[in-house]
Amino acid sequence: MEAYKVLIAVISITALSSFTHGAPSxxxxxxxxxxxxxxxxxxxxxxxxxxxxxxxxxxPNLTRQSCSSTQPLKDNLAIAYKKLLDxxxxxxxxxxxxERQGPQHAHLAAMIKNTSYYLNGSIAVMQRLIxxxxxxxxxxxxxxxxTDLDHFCRGYLQSLVNNNLISLVITNDVVKIYRNYLIFYTxxxxxxxxxxxxxxx
Ligand SMILES: *[C@@H]1O[C@H](CO)[C@@H](O)[C@H](O)[C@H]1NC(C)=O
Ligand SMILES: *[C@@H]1O[C@H](CO)[C@@H](O)[C@H](O)[C@H]1NC(C)=O
Ligand SMILES: *[C@@H]1O[C@H](CO)[C@@H](O)[C@H](O)[C@H]1NC(C)=O
Numbered sequence: 001m002e003a004y005k006v007l008i009a010v011i012s013i014t015a016l017s018s019f020t021h022g023a024p025s026x027x028x029x030x031x032x033x034x035x036x037x038x039x040x041x042x043x044x045x046x047x048x049x050x051x052x053x054x055x056x057x058x059x060p061n062l063t064r065q066s067c068s069s070t071q072p073l074k075d076n077l078a079i080a081y082k083k084l085l086d087x088x089x090x091x092x093x094x095x096x097x098x099e100r101q102g103p104q105h106a107h108l109a110a111m112i113k114n115t116s117y118y119l120n121g122s123i124a125v126m127q128r129l130i131x132x133x134x135x136x137x138x139x140x141x142x143x144x145x146x147t148d149l150d151h152f153c154r155g156y157l158q159s160l161v162n163n164n165l166i167s168l169v170i171t172n173d174v175v176k177i178y179r180n181y182l183i184f185y186t187x188x189x190x191x192x193x194x195x196x197x198x199x200x201x
Contacts, residue, residue: 057156057182058182058185058186058189059086059090059144059149059152059182059183059186060144060148060149060152061143061144062083062086062186062190063079063082063083063085063086063141065079065082066079066193067079067080067193067196067197073133073135074130074133074135076197076198077126077129077130077133077135077197077198078130078135078136078138079197080126080194080197080198081123081126081127081130081137081138082138082141083190083193083194083197084119084122084123084126084194085123085140085141085143086141086143086190087119087183087186087187087190088116088119088120088123088143089143089144089146090143090144090149090183091112091115091116091119091183091187092116093146093149093179093180093183094112094179094180094183094184095109095112095113095116097176097180098112098180115187129198149179150175150176150179153175153178153179153182154170154175156178157170157174157175157178158170
């Protein structure tokens with residue numbers, strides 16, 4: 001039971017009430033929501049808002065299986081574990097990018113690092129839940145590479161531009177910013193699914 005509590009605390013991503021380092025305050029928004037808002041510079045925010053309305057695209061090649069109360073716990077835990085693993089390397093990509101952007105992005109980079117730290121903790125907790133019950137730990141999947149993910153994001157942005165859905169100059173930075181946004185946006189959605197996985201007994 002204790003382990004479940006830890007995990008839920010970890011993956012629901014701490015609620016923050018305010019920011020100190022010049023970042024806007026989002027009331028009781030979750031860290032994930034704050035990251036989503038904060039990761040997008042104002043300049044391309046309206047464009048991003050526009051394209052979100054046109055598509056609910058998620059990161060490619062995520063674990064597709066869903067948890068359900070009719071499945072054995074063994075399967076639900078395995079699915080949750082794999083869903084968490086999907087984000088381990090993308091969070092590191094997001095962190096590395098923001099860290100390179102200098103002092104103005106230091107706080108954002110720290111938040112992403114925190115999220116990465118909690119995600120890693122969640123993966124470890126999940127692994128313990130699995131091994132404690134002598135279930136097999138799913139083999140580590142190779143997650144999507146940075147090059148492939150960036151390529152996917154660039155192609156997606158380009159298709160929106162080509163269809164006159166947004167007007168945006170697609171620089172490498174725009175690709176990375178959108179990619180980081182996509183990572184957090186997807187993580188936020190997947191978090192809900194993962195909480196479902198562990199709510200079934
Ligand atoms: C990281 O998480 C801890 C615990 O929730 C929190 O106290 C700290 O302020 C967080 N750091 C950042 C930069 O968000
Ligand atoms: C989380 O784990 C990955 C893979 O082991 C590692 O590269 C990354 O640095 C870890 N994140 C933190 C914040 O320690
Ligand atoms: C997703 O996986 C498929 C099959 O492994 C691969 O062909 C495809 O290139 C991957 N997509 C991306 C964006 O990496």
